[in-house]
Amino acid sequence: MGCRDVHAATVLAFLSGTASVAGLLAAVLLPNWRQMRLYTFNKNERNVTVYTGLWIKCARFDGSRDCVIYDPQWYTAVDQLDLRVLQFALPLSMLTAVSALFLCLIGMCNTAFVSSVPNIKLAKCLVNSAGCHLVAGLLFLLACAICLTPSIWVIFYNNYLNRKYEPVFSFDISVFIAIASAGGLFFTSVLLFLWYCACKSLPSPFWQPLYSHAPSMHSYASQPYSARSRLSAIEIDIPVVTHAS
DSSP states (O other), rough: OOTTTTTHHHHHHHHHHHHHHHHHHHHHHOOOOOOEOOOOOOOSSOOOOEEEEOOEEEETTTTTOOOEEEEEEEEGGGOOHHHHHHHHHHHHHHHHHHHHHHHHHHHHHHHHHHHHOOOOGGGGGOOOHHHHHHHHHHHHHHHHHHHHHHHHHHHHHHHHHHHHSSSSEEHHHHHHHHHHHHHHHHHHHHHHHHHHHHOOTTTTTSSSSSSTOOOGGGGSSSGGGGSSSOOOOOHHOOOOOOOOO
């Protein structure tokens, strides 16, 4: 299979990127970024766990799945800096990853359905499959950095809250989902970079298409003199004289 075909690496990268975006969406929507355990010494009462998300807050008694207190307007009154940063960082990371998926899909469709012999008349309008995958890999790497940095910060900020107040705070499953999704984005970018390095012929510039040095491009050039039909000596030697009016 040539480099202009759809490799298993690019298909796997697209699937991995899609799964990572789905993981980010789940992490954004789940109200499980931080838990706060409130203990009571009254035997007639039950302990309360407050589940804090990016957009909502829910308080439940131990052993119950129903929210005693449900705050759907929590996103407007977030008083924890790490969660406020995540409200902007995760949607931005998702938008960047979706843009990378779109570029990756364009590159895959171009390599699968477009002829490997380019039309010289449309040379400036051709889709650069190698460039699409390269830029997609860079966008996936950027999305990984945007997602991973604040997600890890939640862990350290949680320790800061425990030292400042009481040791009742703990990070929840959404932190692990976000970090795993960031790892998936990084894996996707590595796959695309490996495909690009293996398939892009060097030393051509990295922004040019895969067929930038293909022999088919030279087939449009004029044939050598030996292959032309021979011209007569009269046609070659007799000059053409024109009179100006």
